[in-house]
Amino acid sequence: ITKHIIRQAIDQLNSTSVTVETIRTLMNETASKLPEYSIVMQFKGIGPQLMAEIGDVTRFTHKGALTAFAGVDPGVNESGSYAQKSVPTSKRGSSNLRKTLFQVMDVLIKTMPQDDPVYQFMDRKRTQGKPYYVYMTAGANKFLRIYYGRVKEYLSVLPDPS
Template identity: 40%
Template sequence: MNDLLLTMESMAESIETYHLLRTIPGVGPLTAAMLIAEIGDIERFPSVKQLTAFAGLDSAVHESGTFKSKKNRISKRGSSYLRTALYQATVCAISRQIHGPRNSILFQFYQQKRNEGKPAKVAIVATSHKLLRIVFGMWTSGQAFKSA
């Protein structure tokens, strides 16, 4: 198992996007490799909305006629591996360290959602969606992560 992880990491080292994703606080070597493996070619997704749908983080709207549900959930239609990688990276990014959270941008967004009254897991999924938007923007522009 350890050999597999080392092989995967050494292969990922040769990909430029891997180093770009590693600039995001909370995204480790395994998560960056998983994101690259699951997303593949970013050019397949003309917009962040399509990448969000691929990840299954878009909302599943329940409506019929004039009925519109007030409780919408994520669709979970897409890649469960991508969703898991984003969720784990988000939990890591918003975790508090001695000096504060690893990723202050994601932590502030998470706290905003919690202050709005959202349950913890709902806020984490919303923050995962924000992380996915950050990944899409960085990957398409080629710019490294910049904290506020």
């Protein structure tokens, strides 16, 4: 019976793996039709999942709007003349986007691309003794600001499709 249960579990894992690969392929095919695909795929650790979570970058009026949407912007704690200097992130945005961003930051930490500005920034924060969550969130914030700037700039130079 144990042998049969283990075989069933292996079959289910293999089936799940095939399904995930099929979905990943479909996501990549769909994302490759977007105009910003070529510039976004130049980022390290990025896949179509991040593009899907962010959506159309042009709907954000500025980079702060994108970081707020992701919930990796610093929160605010002010009252009268009091303003707290160190506050936790707002977490008011998309939790799925935050999870995807942390996966991207994790790839950067593991691959250590020395030429990547986001990795350099996170590594500097890490060597300053910042806690894990602090430097990962700060890295995600910096990444989104760079992502927003590059994609907006790229889309602005594309010829108008109409």
